Each structure stands twice: as structure tokens, then as C-alpha cells.
Amino acid sequence: MTTQAEIAPGVLQVTDRKSARAFVDTHIVPYADAYDRQGRVPEELLERMTAAGLWAPFLPGDSGGGGMDLVTLGEVHEEVGRGCSSVRSLLTVHTMVSWAVQRWGSPAQREQWVPALGRGDVLAAFCLSEPGAGSDASGIASNVVEKNGGWVLNGVKKWITNGQRADLFLVFARTATSIGAFLVPRDTPGVEVTPIEDVLGTRASMIAEISFRDVALGPDALLGPSGFTAGMVLTGTLDLGRYSVATGSVGIIQAALEACAAYASRRTVGGSLLKDLPLIQAKLSDMVTDARAARLLVAEAGRLKDAGEASTIMATWVAKYFASTAAARHASEAVQIHGANGCSHDYPVARLYRDAKVMEIIEGSNEIQRITIASQAEREII
Amino acid sequence: MSGNAKEQILDFVRARYPQAEIDETQDIFALGFVNSLFAMELVMFIEKTFEVTIPNDELKIDNFRSANTMAELVDRLSPARV
Numbered sequence: 458m459t460t461q462a463e464i465a466p467g468v469l470q471v472t473d474r475k476s477a478r479a480f481v482d483t484h485i486v487p488y489a490d491a492y493d494r495q496g497r498v499p500e501e502l503l504e505r506m507t508a509a510g511l512w513a514p515f516l517p518g519d520s521g522g523g524g525m526d527l528v529t530l531g532e533v534h535e536e537v538g539r540g541c542s543s544v545r546s547l548l549t550v551h552t553m554v555s556w557a558v559q560r561w562g563s564p565a566q567r568e569q570w571v572p573a574l575g576r577g578d579v580l581a582a583f584c585l586s587e588p589g590a591g592s593d594a595s596g597i598a599s600n601v602v603e604k605n606g607g608w609v610l611n612g613v614k615k616w617i618t619n620g621q622r623a624d625l626f627l628v629f630a631r632t633a634t635s636i637g638a639f640l641v642p643r644d645t646p647g648v649e650v651t652p653i654e655d656v657l658g659t660r661a662s663m664i665a666e667i668s669f670r671d672v673a674l675g676p677d678a679l680l681g682p683s684g685f686t687a688g689m690v691l692t693g694t695l696d697l698g699r700y701s702v703a704t705g706s707v708g709i710i711q712a713a714l715e716a717c718a719a720y721a722s723r724r725t726v727g728g729s730l731l732k733d734l735p736l737i738q739a740k741l742s743d744m745v746t747d748a749r750a751a752r753l754l755v756a757e758a759g760r761l762k763d764a765g766e767a768s769t770i771m772a773t774w775v776a777k778y779f780a781s782t783a784a785a786r787h788a789s790e791a792v793q794i795h796g797a798n799g800c801s802h803d804y805p806v807a808r809l810y811r812d813a814k815v816m817e818i819i820e821g822s823n824e825i826q827r828i829t830i831a832s833q834a835e836r837e838i839i
Numbered sequence: 840m841s842g843n844a845k846e847q848i849l850d851f852v853r854a855r856y857p858q859a860e861i862d863e864t865q866d867i868f869a870l871g872f873v874n875s876l877f878a879m880e881l882v883m884f885i886e887k888t889f890e891v892t893i894p895n896d897e898l899k900i901d902n903f904r905s906a907n908t909m910a911e912l913v914d915r916l917s918p919a920r921v
């Protein structure tokens with residue numbers, strides 16, 4: 458086996474926000490606009506992320522991870538999101554699947570997949586959405602039938618982040634009684650990957666449509682029993698994904714803020730620096746305030762996760778709702794502050810603007826977030 | 840142990856659904872309250888409060904129907920008392 462140092466010499470381990478920031482500033486920020494234009498993240502960066510131990514550092518030490526707590530993981534994902542939402546998206550879906558296998562897998566499934574997922578030797582994608590079903594997961598049409606002690610999977614999944622590159626798919630499909638989660642290696646006969654190009658945002662996240670035609674799977678493909686637990690595999694996995702997207706949204710606000718603070722300190726209009734104009738100051742002050750507020754909401758959700766508190770699930774909905782809507786608002790204002798320059802490739806804010814819009818749609822759209830938060834409003838009575 | 844567990848579980852369910860009248864035998868699934876979000880919260884609550892890990896083969900709907908069945912589950916999973 459090649460060592461991390463051989464894969465990408467000189468890349469330091471990411472263990473916290475500070476080392477993540479250094480990694481992102483060195484290996485991601487200078488290239489993020491190029492990834493966006495090329496519509497992919499190069500293999501070289503994926504290898505550097507492997508060398509840095511970035512893929513699933515939260516996995517327990519005995520599973521090949523570093524046992525990173527989820528507050529720190531959130532800070533790391535925020536930093537990656539500050540650099541490039543496409544890269545953060547790859548991390549998000551890999552995190553979701555790695556966590557699901559660790560949490561719900563049988564000992565044999567864990568042994569087979571977790572160390573490889575932890576190292577990043579196997580990259581994973583999360584396959585729920587379909588051409589006909591997104592927000593309403595109960596509307597999925599993909600299905601499995603039991604055959605010869607195993608399973609046969611049929612269906613089409615759409616908008617799958619890292620679908621173009623991932624080695625392992627976690628696929629949700631109807632069983633005879635409910636919805637189950639199935640581990641499907643990419644090279645299984647009957648799996649066909651079709652790239653989806655030219656999306657609005659997270660353009661480098663290598664999205665794909667994936668068809669499963671009579672895909673024969675062994676009995677060990679099912680993750681967790683189907684039935685009552687299947688809903689929880691989905692809920693728990695989406696919760697972690699939502700947390701990661703919330704952190705990434707904070708990263709977008711921070712990136713918008715940093716870009717605008719720098720630009721407003723240099724650009725003059727009518728003899729004044731932009732930063733001295735009251736209307737621009739209002740935009741900057743709101744970015745500073747929302748970046749801090751969103752970061753605190755995310756940190757609280759992470760703290761509750763680390764404590765195993767059930768209230769983390771609602772805290773994560775709230776954090777993601779606040780952070781994603783704030784990111785979309787501030788990324789839009791960031792383009793505004795940059796004027797025509799903001800509409801060009803010369804500054805990162807156009808990319809931030811497009812990426813931020815996606816944050817309002819994935820891992821529970823704005824509308825679904827509001828419906829869910831409102832449905833639990835009576836809990837807030839104190 | 841299980842009497843106490845039952846009360847704590849009931850408190851948790853009632854706090855989430857204050858409008859409902861729920862006793863220890865009530866089938867909460869039959870009341871139509873349980874969505875996947877609440878199911879996940881229940882599992883996290885039980886694991887955290889009673890310091891147990893619920894294995895996959897105990898994650899059956901029948902174990903979560905009522906405060907009684909959940910308390911029995913907790914009893915089964917708790918280390919034997921001396």
C-alpha cells in the first residue's frame with residue numbers, strides 16, 4: 458500500500474480549523490475558479506485530501522479515522538466550503554455514507570468498507586433523489602426485490618454529487634415493506650453513470666445520473682434492517698449532510714465577507730473608498746453579523762451531536778436554514794459590491810453566488826426546512 | 840429501573856407532543872405521531888439517557904411502540920444489576 462507521504466509529499470494532516478485553513482488556502486483557494494470552469498475537481502486534489510486525512514476524520518481511531526469530534530469536523534467543512542463548495546460537496550456526501558456504514562453497518566460491512574472510506578481509498582456518493590422525486594423521499598420509484606437470498610435493484614437516481622467519480626453508492630430503494638439503504642459498488646454489472654454537466658452551482662462536484670438495471674446484489678448489500686430502521690438510516694444520514702451543508706454555507710458567507718472587505722478597501726467611487734460609503738457599510742456589517750450568528754448555530758448543532766442529544770436534529774435544521782439563506786443573501790450582495798467585476802471570472806463572488814443558491818435547495822430545500830421548523834414550533838415555548 | 844425509565848420516556852414523548860394524552864401502554868405509532876425525525880430522536884434519547892447502544896436487531900418497530908416496550912428494551916440492554 459502506498460503511504461500518504463508518497464501520494465502527496467509535503468501535505469500536512471488536517472486535524473482542526475487552523476490546519477484546514479492552511480490546506481484550503483494552499484491547495485484549494487487558488488484553483489477553485491478553475492475547477493468551476495472545468496466542471497471537475499482534479500484527481501491531484503483528491504489525492505492531497507487523502508494525504509491530509511480529510512475524507513472521514515470523525516471515524517473512530519480503531520476504524521482508521523482520527524476520532525475527530527463533530528464541532529471540529531464542522532469547522533473543517535466550513536473552511537473547505539470557504540474555499541470551494543464543490544469540494545465541500547464531495548466531502549459532504551462521503552461523510553454521510555462513511556457515517557452511515559459506521560453507524561448502521563454489520564461488523565462485516567464495517568470491516569469491508571470503513572477503513573477504505575476513512576482513508577479515502579474508496580470515495581462514496583449518496584443516492585436518494587430521482588427524476589420524479591426529490592423533497593418527497595417517500596415518492597422514490599427505485600426498487601429492490603429479494604432473489605436467491607440477495608437483491609435485484611432497478612431504478613434511476615439523479616443529481617448525484619460525485620456520481621461521476623465515486624466508487625461506492627449508498628442507494629435508497631423500495632423493498633416489499635418500506636425503503637431500504639443498499640451499498641452498491643460502482644463496478645457492479647448493470648450500473649451506468651451518465652455525467653450531468655453545466656449545472657448552476659457547485660459545478661465541479663461531478664454530478665451524475667445513475668441507472669441501475671437488474672443490478673444483482675448480495676445479502677450483505679442492505680445497510681441496517683429494512684422497515685423502522687430504514688427511515689432512521691435516511692434521517693440520520695441526511696442530518697449529518699445537512700450539518701455539513703450548513704457549515705459550508707457559513708464558509709460561503711465568510712468567503713463573501715473576505716472578498717468584499719478586500720475589494721471595498723481598494724475600490725474607489727467618486728473619490729471615496731467603497732468601504733467608507735454607508736450603504737456598503739450596511740452590507741458589510743450584515744455579513745459580519747450573519748457569519749458569526751450562523752457559525753454559532755452550527756457550533757451548537759455540532760455540540761449537541763457530540764453530546765448525543767436528540768435535539769441536535771432540530772438544531773441542525775435551524776442552523777442550515779439560517780446559514781443557507783444568509784449565504785444566498787450575502788453572496789448576492791457580494792456580487793453587488795463588486796459591480797461588473799463581480800459578474801466576471803476575475804473575482805470569486807460570481808461562483809459564490811451560484812454555489813449559494815444550491816445551498817437553499819440541497820439537504821432539505823428552504824421550503825422543507827420552514828415546514829419542518831414550523832411543525833416543531835411548540836417545542837420552543839419556554 | 841424500568842419504572843423510572845418509563846417515566847423519563849413518557850416525559851420525552853409528552854414534551855414533543857404536548858397536545859396528546861399518552862400513557863405508558865399507548866401505541867404512539869397508532870396515534871400517527873411517529874415520523875422518521877421523531878424515531879431518530881427517540882433512539883438518540885434512549886441511547887443517551889440510559890447509556891445503552893441499541894443494536895440493529897433491536898431496532899424493531901415493536902420495541903418502540905409504547906413507553907412500556909421501550910422501558911423493557913432499556914432493561915434488556917442495560918448491564919445486569921448486582
Ligand SMILES: Cc1cc2nc3c(=O)[nH]c(=O)nc-3n(C[C@H](O)[C@H](O)[C@H](O)COP(=O)(O)OP(=O)(O)OC[C@H]3O[C@@H](n4cnc5c(N)ncnc54)[C@H](O)[C@@H]3O)c2cc1C
Nearest residue numbers: 583584585586590591592593616617618819820822824825
Ligand atoms: C447541485 C446539486 C447536488 C445534489 N446532490 C444530490 C446528491 O448527492 N444526492 C441526492 O440524492 N440528491 C442530490 N441533489 C438533489 C436534491 O436533494 C434535490 O434537488 C432536493 O431534495 C429538492 O428536490 P427536487 O429538486 O426534486 O425539488 P422538488 O421536490 O420537485 O420541489 C420543487 C420545489 O417545490 C418546493 N416544495 C416541495 N415540497 C413542498 C411543500 N410541501 N410545500 C411548499 N413547497 C414545497 C421545493 O422546496 C422546491 O422549491 C442535488 C441537487 C443539486 C441541485
